[in-house]
């Protein structure tokens with residue numbers, strides 16, 4: 001099968017899109033979904049978490065192949081930055097609730113996240 005035929009086949013295949021944001025912000029699955037509660041993801045709580053309601057890396061046979069690498073890389077970066085710098089609010093830091101930019105695929109807040117970074 002040549003590439004054109006292959007792409008046509010993929011394009012014509014039934015296509016379904018899952019609203020990850022819709023599921024992860026549904027109070028049916030998470031109490032106070034917009035409240036920052038890191039304890040939702042503690043080792044104990046995760047045992048009761050339905051994996052199909054927590055989808056930052058997708059789910060199933062086509063989920064993100066880079067998940068472990070991405071998580072490891074982020075932990076290393078955070079450890080490196082936080083061991084050398086203090087991250088503190090600045091005069092541009094938004095106080096109170098952040099407003100999510102509806103056009104951002106990553107649910108980034110409108111106006112960005114502003115902080116001051118000080119050497120330790």
Ligand code: HEM
Pocket residue numbers: 055056057058059060061062063064065066067069070
């Ligand atoms: C925070 C970082 C990342 C996030 C949030 C993320 C998220 C995702 C999501 C949501 C999908 C779609 C899964 C699905 O359709 O069910 C995906 C697919 C994929 N990701 Fe990531 N990803 C990240 C980092 C990475 C990295 C670092 C790599 C490679 C080194 C990577 C490689 C891939 C590949 C190749 C796919 C397609 C898998 C497939 O279709 O079989 N991702 N990712």
